[in-house]
Amino acid sequence: MSAAIRSEFRKFFTTRLWWGMAIAVFLSGAAFATIVGLIFTSNALAGQAAGALPRTDADLAKAVYTGGIQIGYLLTLAIGIMMIGSEYRHKTITSTFLATPRRGRVMGAKVVTLLGIGAFYGVISLVGSVLAGAIILTLRGHSAFGDASIWRTLALSLLVLGLWALIGLGAGILIPNQVAALLISIGVAWIVEPILAAVLAIPAWGEHITPYLPSQATSATLGTMSAGINGQPVGQLSWWAGALVLMAYAAVMAGLGTWRTVRADIS
Template structure:
């Protein structure tokens, strides 16, 4: 198992993809931290909703959002990595070599899962280096407490888990949709456009807002990191329940994909 995991890390970190993604996630974390830092601390000073309907929250929620504001870009990048981790193997016909070097397919796929969780943690740390570094400076410049609550440390740790889970969701999508390009377009399109719009539409439907919208992946992600709410009426799960919901999505997609891979013919 250890050699298989080491092989998966080597496959990823010996390509140019990893440092390109690292630069992107670092800059996204820093840029969103600066943006949310200036916008949301203005709302705190005013003591009410900000101009243009900018969502508000307490000092802890604002700090959480500043530090993990770039996670919306981060989880899309990890979703992409998850798709590529298996999609590139099918596209370049290296999946046969992978299964020949690790004949037990379940073991080979579990090695990918472990590697993706590790890769998610690495990129999470890179994102936090940019967001916490810039965000703390912005909050200090705005005369706000950079760490108003110990729960912020929990949020920073959970953001690493969130990115790892989104990578597993990408792995499942990559297995279920063998065409790499189609998997990327569908996965990113649904996660970035379709699902948030669906969640927003459900806010106008009483039953949907209270019973369905809170279980969507993006809503669960925001609940885990305790970000500011889009409206006072927004219904959210507790952070631990939201983490379980996100883990369920990852387990369902990755688990079904692994089960299918262990039984499919590879040519």
């Protein structure tokens, strides 16, 4: 297994994709932390839609530091898709399985590798967002690290990015065409699912479904608020329940993908 894991890491870090993604993750983390920090600490905004704004310095810091997490998990989602999709697209999956005939071991190595890659990009994102966010918060007179829950959020963001990479792995296998897998997965995660969450938050029965959607589970895991169409906060699970829900999505997607890969004929 260790040899297969090293092979998967080598496949990823010997391409130009990894540092291009690293730059994008760092810049997006810093940019969104700056934007969110300036907006949430604006005196003009403080008097409007107060119910949807962070109420404590700890909540404010968590919202600022994770302001770019949506872009971050979309990037790791794409990485998960490309890790397997590129192998099918370029027909290298055959040589991969020939080098390691036990397909379950190959897929296990990909799962471990993606968790590591997700954590790696999480660290890069946090470096950018914390540096920029802490400066904004300090200049605006707020505490940048005033509560222990902030550190928990930072640590859980690494887990979140790894889990979204596993969701991408499953999507990349279940949707054979790599381009289609990227477009459909990113479209659903970025546009369809957040809109669905906001719409479901309107009727009374919808509040029982919304917390279990992937984006809402992500927000709950990180301890950040998510607003509905009316601008008011949407009900969320506790951080540990949100993490379990997101783990379930990752397990189902990666599990289905692994099951299909193990059973499918490879030419």
